[in-house]
Amino acid sequence: MQISLPDIERLVEIDQTYLKEALAAILYHTGKISEKEACDITGMTHREFEEILPKFGFSIPPKQVDIAVTTVQTDEQKSSKWALLAEKIHQDSPLNGHSEDLLKLVKEFREDFAFKHDFSDDK
Secondary structure (H helix, E strand, C coil), X not given: CCCCCCCCHHHHCCCHHHHHHHHHHHHXXXXXXXXXXXXXXXXXXXHHHHHHHHXXXXXXXXXXXXXXXXXXXXXXXXXXXXXXXXXXHHHCCCCCXXXXXXXXXXXXXXXXXXXXXXXXXXX
């Protein structure tokens, strides 16, 4: 595919690589092409392509940020016992389906709670 632009001096001076990157970033950001296709167009790796997005005013989409955060851990960086426990509790929550009941009970407890000294006649 080729794009024809008028012979305007300012356009002729623009680097073709920059135009290719800008077009790929815009098409990717608008959902016209996938990240893989954008990487093929620019000749970049996924990481390199993600790093140029801010140059054109775009950021990494939230789904990819989540994936990037969860895949940062390598074999050398094994989770601590506490992190594994927290993940297990998160996945197999003992409160699963009962959180509303628990919140209701906590609210009732707070409303009815008083210390013994709150009722003493020493005041």
